[in-house]
Amino acid sequence: MTIDYHAILPVLILSSTIVIVLVTDLFLPPRHKSASMWVALVGVLATLVAVLSLIGKGDRPDSFGGSYQVDAFTIVFQTFFMSAAAVVLLISYRYFREGGFYQGEYYFLLLTSFLGCLLMPASRDLLMLFLSLELVSAPGFLMAAFRKSDVKGNEGGLKFFLIGVLSTAVMLYGMSLIYGLTGHLQLAAVSDGLQQLSGAKETLANAAILFVVVGFAFKVSAVPFQFWAPDTYEGSPVPVAAFLGVASAAAGFAGLLQLMFVAFVHEYTFWVPLFVALSLVTMTLGNLVALQQRQVVRLLAYSGIAQTGYILLPFALVSADPSINHSAFQAAVTYILIYGIMNLGAFAVTTAISGQRPLLRIEDFAGLAKTAPLLATAMTVFMVSLAGVPPTGGFWAKLLIFQAGIQRGGVGVLLAVAMVINSVISVGYYFLIPRAMIFEDAEDQRPFRSPILVTAVVAVAMTALLIIFVVPNAIYRLGEVTSLGFGG
């Protein structure tokens, strides 16, 4: 078995960092436990450099018998995940130092989850996909319950754990059926194997695909498998909610993209209607329930569900035409990347607020425009972007999906129109927070201390969104190069 050590270098660096973080924490005096964050951050940045060093070196499909492959898709997503890791680390620093948490263990678990994220886009067989997804989820269960003394924290963690285990079981059952039917684990081979099935075996294969889709639908919190998300997000520490809402969901999508666009692509007549329904129901229900929310983390959770609906939309556009598949794929990738930036930003601002106003109601944002103008401006940009209104990156993200829908025609047009209607509805709740920040006065007149690290992260995210609006090609290009070797 050949191993391409340059290709797996990012994984090796991050794995070593995980061990180093754990060992360092053991020998740090209690007052300086927060230093683990800096160790973790250095490791993450080193991993990022290692990922970037793979750019332009061609595809590297050979490690571990083709299970771990590096191509443009891998590099784009790994860069995204490592940037997200750096952001989550930075916004965790003050929250966990002041909250009296086990800090070393937290950074250890967080990096382990991100190791799963790092493996996910490179995984090219069912077994690796499953292992990476579990590596993302398992530390997530613990982190979600990190507020040990809080009843909501325990409830959220337990729900996440039970749902996570259930979805894993369902997905694994589907994967085992697919392996049994085709005799292959590699995604490309599975795709060929599924094409040759007929009769009862084809029906069974469809059932297996259904199981896998349901398993992933739990992971990305699509309606009707979404009910754990708001409780879990609300109960978790805010930076962990940011991790779950962005990195964990994106990892789920990175896996789902590979399965649907590579392994199961020829069975699209069976699963496209599923995705049409999932996408429509998810975006509509997410938005309507979000309208009722008055707690910001819950609001972001439901907004995340609605956004999941938008990301599922390109899956519903898959057809026999490779060029349409390519646009759909590109739209999905681009949306995930931009969504990651704006959602991380929104959670970062929420983390900054949570220090002084732990209840995190919408009223708690009141008057922020005066006390913390940078945070307020940035939050406004993130909310405008999540609603998909120019002049922000979120506009292009939605436009790309819309275009793909129109290009597909038929049901694609219907979905595109549904998305536009939903975006209009979403303005109703996204703009509540900017309104409170700008037009209302705070009950609490104490001066607001903006944490420096979080503010820096927020400023970077805001700038990125505005730059993406001005030069959309920067991020479109990323979507274009990640073709996963079909039709592009």
Place this chain on the structure above:
Amino acid sequence: MHSVTYYGSYGVVLAVVLAGALLVIVAFGAARLIAPRRPNVGGKRTTYECGIDPVGEGWSQSQVRYYVYGFLFVIFDVESVFLFPWARVFQTLGYQAVVSMAIFIGILAVGLLYAWRKGVLTWV
């Protein structure tokens, strides 16, 4: 005996079950009918009828220290699960197998280090 059919042999089982049930019913029923009942005479209701009188409640909390067992079990169990098959074949696999196993044991050793620093190894 040879004439017993397949289902007929279940008759034997049924007979044994009936005989067993009957034995219990007869024994307990006879005891109930014949034996005298004076529960309040001579400490019959205490936990031990003879010996030292018990102190306190029958139910008490005890610390199982599940975490310690769980932690150490995972470390050493996982280790042995992989070490035994490895030891059987590592000569044919060459140096790569030795290096892989060294890394694996190294990672488990970090677990043991963690247990030691967290005070899991000292019994309170």
